[in-house]
Amino acid sequence: MQFYLDGYKPGDPFVADPHPSLAERPTGLPEEADVVILGCGPAGLLLAAQLAEFPELRTVIVDRRDGPLEVGQADGVACRTVEIFETFGLADQLIHEGYQVNEVTFWRPDPEDHDSIVRTGRIDDVEDDLSEMPHMIVNQARMLTYLRDHMRRSATRAEPFYGLHATDVQVDTESNAEHPATVTLQHLEDFEPTGETSTIRARYVVGCDGARSATRESIGRSLEGDEANQSWGVLDVLAVTDFPDIRLKSTIQSEQGSLLIIPREGGYLVRLYIELDNDRDAEMLQNRSATPEKLTAVANRILHPYSIDVKHVGWWSVYEVGQRLCDRFDDVGDAEVGSRLPRVFIAGDACHTHSAKAGQGMNVSMADSWNLGWKLGTVLNGTSRPEVLSTYSAERQQVAQELIDFDREFAALFSERPDDDGEETDPTRFQNYFRDKGRFTAGVAVRYGPSVLTAASPHQHVAEGFQLGMRFHSAPVIRLADAKPVHLGHAARADGAWRLYAFADRAHPSAPDSRLRELAEFLASQDSPIARFTPPDADPDSVIDVRAVLQQGHRDVTVEDVPPVLLPRKGPFELIDYEKVFCPDPATDIFDRRGLDRDHGALVVVRPDQYVAHVLPLDAHHELVDFLRGALVE
């Protein structure tokens, strides 16, 4: 993380200077905003944290609740989500606080004694080199706090407005072309209307208002799919047990039902997901009379011969959801596609719901708004073409469809009674499925299809390890200027900038035949995408951030060998940024690890949300400009 570019200051360097526009802004709810976000769940707050990085924009986020969520709801944080949090500088805190999921165990009925369970398998939860980040468990309330803290430290000093319930969102481009969307907000106190109502006009509205989304209704969309089909009890407890794997994520499929154990942060707390049986637990389900005691009794039934003695219940709930999905995630009707751009979006549970079993709820919701955030920010600050806004629904609806399909299959396999197919059931079936879907549940299997943001490149072979449409898969490198071992992917910040990763050819970077040098010269020229797409007065890396990885060892080159475009001058003092050039870490050479073409080098174009947009040879200078022209404003 870089700071002090504008001058050294005492105090916490992670607290940004307040943006000058704050001085003129009234503190209450404004009448107009660039973006209004409805809902302070994971989707809404991640979006607000991203837009806080665009302090020249006015973003407002509201929630019907009286204040922040304090406990409960989701707790699974997939590797990909930790990667996203890293771009905000929040990963360290999350990893420091959470439980790290390293291994998973599988328990099934003992073949000798069907009333008992035995461990049938134990596997790594995350396969090697899937992500540089671990799979974590942290309560949703804490995840939301990290994001609010980040907003507060940003130049916008942003805070959510609570006690505001959106009842309606209307778009009228005729009467107000600049701020066409109007949101009606009912004031609540303790979830009761106070009688007061406000309206706010916005350029864009994003409904992150959960499964009962009023935004979704306002734009005439609906969740289609299965009604709630399975009920699960969720219990966060402090307990004493003789079950030996209580500090490992464990899946238990006994003759008495299914149980998922998720150890939680702090070393003692544990979450139990307890499948409720429509027959056996009918009474509690039909009368909605579940209690922690009843749920614990079911857990003990499933765990036999082990038992668990609950000493303290931190939070509990009975959670029923089916797999449901919207057909589009914005307000553009089927007939309007191509003729107008969206003004209202929905994200998270507002457009897809599914079971909690694979721990996807919080993750996919944040991934939705992560996809949307930079698009809104850069369209509004004038650097991206408005057309990129159409890619949101296209990209995320497809991901949600895959999630729903996966969840249906996963939930069925998990609830499958071991004896459903008689004694011959393959006891490793669920375990194998779980392992095979590891990339998916880690959030790193997402692949966005071709669009203005993702090229259908014929050059994938020069960088096999950076697959088009997938997230840039980080690898360790050594930073040239300070010899620091770092992760290349951590060059990415949540700043809305594109990144060009130039992997050099074999030539020394100062050699006249170096293709990297030729590229650098092009990038320094007037035809360069940097010259074309960066607003005057902005830092040279604010829209397109160029990074290079050399093939030479970091002691075999010095910064004197590096072309000037890789040592950009920045800020009021025109200081040199020395953090653009990297060399392989000999322990794990990135050229080998990511299948890079050593003879020709490779240029990997990465979107602000870290998805690989294009893969090019180093000398495809004009192809690069042509591609970026589809997304960026000249």
Next chain:
Amino acid sequence: MQFYLDGYKPGDPFVADPHPSLAERPTGLPEEADVVILGCGPAGLLLAAQLAEFPELRTVIVDRRDGPLEVGQADGVACRTVEIFETFGLADQLIHEGYQVNEVTFWRPDPEDHDSIVRTGRIDDVEDDLSEMPHMIVNQARMLTYLRDHMRRSATRAEPFYGLHATDVQVDTESNAEHPATVTLQHLEDFEPTGETSTIRARYVVGCDGARSATRESIGRSLEGDEANQSWGVLDVLAVTDFPDIRLKSTIQSEQGSLLIIPREGGYLVRLYIELDNDRDAEMLQNRSATPEKLTAVANRILHPYSIDVKHVGWWSVYEVGQRLCDRFDDVGDAEVGSRLPRVFIAGDACHTHSAKAGQGMNVSMADSWNLGWKLGTVLNGTSRPEVLSTYSAERQQVAQELIDFDREFAALFSERPDDDGEETDPTRFQNYFRDKGRFTAGVAVRYGPSVLTAASPHQHVAEGFQLGMRFHSAPVIRLADAKPVHLGHAARADGAWRLYAFADRAHPSAPDSRLRELAEFLASQDSPIARFTPPDADPDSVIDVRAVLQQGHRDVTVEDVPPVLLPRKGPFELIDYEKVFCPDPATDIFDRRGLDRDHGALVVVRPDQYVAHVLPLDAHHELVDFLRGALVE
């Protein structure tokens, strides 16, 4: 880090519940305290942070300044200091914010052109496996902020009192046996006396009041040694330069003088230590007329043919110190040794001063009070014998003497003109000295001599890698219960507890011939040191925390195989603590790495400050008790 033992709560788990005694405490300066700390520099605040972990004690810390230090002073944070910060849970933040020193370069006059400099060497700053922690650069003001933040989050909610200047410390055990020390405090505003004076009576007083310590004077001690003999200009700047190693720690010994470049946090800031020459810079030194411009001119003279263009000065100073030292660090006169115990201590610059060149100032000062803190805390809470207080001066005065000797040599070599001995000077002399002293400057070469706290054990051979009297050298292991890769040394928290690390013999831990099991049975018995030295009602690991490392792989054992003393029951719910047992990390087996006796196992007894107190065979049950009896109260 473990939390929620007393029940799950919303909010930041790193903020402790306020201690019940806070309710009864007046908020202003009290008249009586257990410990009064004078001075909020590194020594004072580290001590206050440590004592904040003993919330039943009343600790007061004051400073003559109006408020916290905002900028400047030291910035080198040695590996050992980062290890100490880890025990407070502060290492992540420090590493996240700071500059990491990876390599050092050495520049000398170009043999072809004496007016120019050339790079003559480049080495790793920290040798492999010296510490699991990096060598960091973070400004002293930020280090102090971390410690104050920690105090604020602790159960004491402690805050320093500013604007109080200690003028006198008197001890009178006759008239007030309980609180024999009286501190007189003059109230200041902006360093000017307001006329008001307070007194406070204390059980113990610690003078962390810097080089001009009033505490030192009150107890009749003085700093002896060389007067300031060399002057250095210190400049924290944002600058543009063509010197290629500006982002590496670089030592430059040119014909024009010596310069040390320390890159700083944030990627742009850099500190220059510029040697001033008594002849050439006489004007500026004698008239005390140094300015950043004059210092920059000297830097440019030394750097030639490179140059540096300073754009912004963050902080600057001219720093003159000699090597000076006190003969004792407490108030016990030579004639009283053995007949009475100390009541007043001095730490940090109050008892030793030396040059800034090797970056030791902040580190050794904190190491002083780190040595003292747990001793005061545990003597006052009644678990340690008061005799341990005498070891402070003995242990730390010796370390300070070594530092002074080192600093004199280091400073001389650094300032040595390349041509002092003619052309034949070995240009690698300083570089080799620098490398050879790497352990020392990293803070990990300290070895405390035999005392009640450090045994002269004849059993060192069973654990060669854990040297008696030296800090417990952490190594990676896998935690059994949750398969998490962790550092064994991070079991240590700043909680005043002793740690017994039992490295198992080859037998399976559930086998009847397992020596580990025999030890565990002894530790569970009535003769056990746990039973003897732990107050009733306290958690079983609060005085002696037992950890075991098995030889088996973590998938080859389960928690069912572990003896109960390694699964202690804790807190109001008697929950099981699962974090006491570890297995080797196959990538770097701790038994091999630390030279542990695989046939017999080993028991390593570690003090609360992580120094190895004793090394024993696993079956030396009674030797263990006999040793601990010297330090702990039965």
